[in-house]
Amino acid sequence: MSEAPANIVIRMATADDVVAIHGLIRELAEITGPFEKFRSSPDQYLRHGFSKEPMFEALVADSDAGLVGVALYFYTFSSWRGEPGLYLQDLVVTAKARGFGLGEKLLGELVRTAREHQATHLRLAVDSNNTAAMRFYERCGLTNIE
Numbered sequence: 001m002s003e004a005p006a007n008i009v010i011r012m013a014t015a016d017d018v019v020a021i022h023g024l025i026r027e028l029a030e031i032t033g034p035f036e037k038f039r040s041s042p043d044q045y046l047r048h049g050f051s052k053e054p055m056f057e058a059l060v061a062d063s064d065a066g067l068v069g070v071a072l073y074f075y076t077f078s079s080w081r082g083e084p085g086l087y088l089q090d091l092v093v094t095a096k097a098r099g100f101g102l103g104e105k106l107l108g109e110l111v112r113t114a115r116e117h118q119a120t121h122l123r124l125a126v127d128s129n130n131t132a133a134m135r136f137y138e139r140c141g142l143t144n145i146e
Contacts, residue, residue, distance in 0.1 A: 005063035005097045010109045013058035013070070015050040018042045020067040021058055024092045032127045056089065059109055061102050068097035071106045075117060086114040088124040091133075107140055 013021060022042040029038035048055040061069030072090045077083070088110065093102045114122060122142070126133045 005061075005065055005068050005100070005102075008061050008063045008068065008102065008105075010059055010061050010069075010105055013049075013060045015046055017058070017060055017067060018045045018050065021045060021060065021070050021072065024067060024070045024094065025072070025090050027094065028090060028092045032130050059106055059113065061093070061097070061106055063097070069093040069102050069106050071110050073110060075119065076123065078121065081120065083120040084118055085121040085123055086110070086117070086119040088122060091124075103136060104140060 019042045022040065022045055025040070026038060029035050049058065056072055056074040058070055058072045060067050060071075070090065070092050071088060073086055073088045076085045076087045078085055091103060091106060091110075093106070111122065124137070124142075126137065
């Protein structure tokens with residue numbers, strides 16, 4: 001096992017993080033495939049996530065070596081529940097930073113952030129071929145994973 005990344009801070013992403021966030025999500029696309037479906041660009045992330053009316057937000061795990069994790073999400077509303085929720089679009093931890101509890105820390109901070117915004121539920125979907133992610137979410141206590 002590799003050495004844990006040094007001095008990790010989980011914080012809200014800024015526009016300066018766009019290229020690194022895009023790279024992390026590209027890494028996920030390469031792992032889960034099919035990669036040819038990955039068409040986004042850093043410019044699109046900048047335009048849609050860091051404008052006056054952002055379509056998404058992100059938490060990042062920042063270390064001395066740069067970003068080693070990201071949780072990209074947006075707020076939703078359940079018409080059946082009558083309550084706000086949060087949709088986790090992507091949770092990525094770099095291969096070198098896995099196994100040190102960083103995914104759990106990002107998920108925990110995401111839940112805290114959701115509660116601050118009165119979100120009552122968290123939704124996400126996992127690709128059917130990403131069994132490692134399914135096991136991770138189950139270990140974290142998430143149920144009804146789609």
